[in-house]
Amino acid sequence: GQNIDQPTEMTATEGAIVQINCTYQTSGFNGLFWYQQHAGEAPTFLSYNVLDGLEEKGRFSSFLSRSKGYSYLLLKELQMKDSASYLCAVLDSNYQLIWGAGTKLIIKP
């Protein structure tokens, strides 16, 4: 079957760095997405990785290792507004997105 695993919840301190991991087992792989979802709102796109390595975009970076079926989202200089759920999703061989359950990130002052 297809499976995406992420931690359910993480807590971090304002100004710190946090890494949210995602492991996946899917039928085929055509890329991995990270989305941010604030409570009661729609998901919004953060990043897309299809090749191994690190993609940096401001305070957010995303890493992919296809051989290990592993990705992480790195958030630096955490701000209170970063409190949200972070969703990992894999585009499978049918070009359908398979979604993880999301990681709820709580930022404390």
Next chain:
Amino acid sequence: NAGVTQTPKFRILKIGQSMTLQCTQDMNHNYMYWYRQDPGMGLKLIYYSVGAGITDKGEVPNGYNVSRSTTEDFPLRLELAAPSQTSVYFCASSYRESSYEQYFGPGTRLTVT
């Protein structure tokens, strides 16, 4: 540019009632999707469409129907609502299916009692 719009925002249905969730996008995207999101769960694909006149089932299509008569509109029909259909429904669109991000509407929170 409004992006993806959905109506209604909230709805309460009685068991056995029917309703249509509306979704419209003004970005001229070919691909449109309907997802449901249950608490603590990932998004589940209900139906998707790759263009006007073409629709296909996703992971959880039972109890739902869709149509795509225009590029802009992709309504989701619930027939004979059941408590298991209580969820938040998101419509999304993308230019194509691969590396292009999906843009989401604000969601419809549906309760079936």
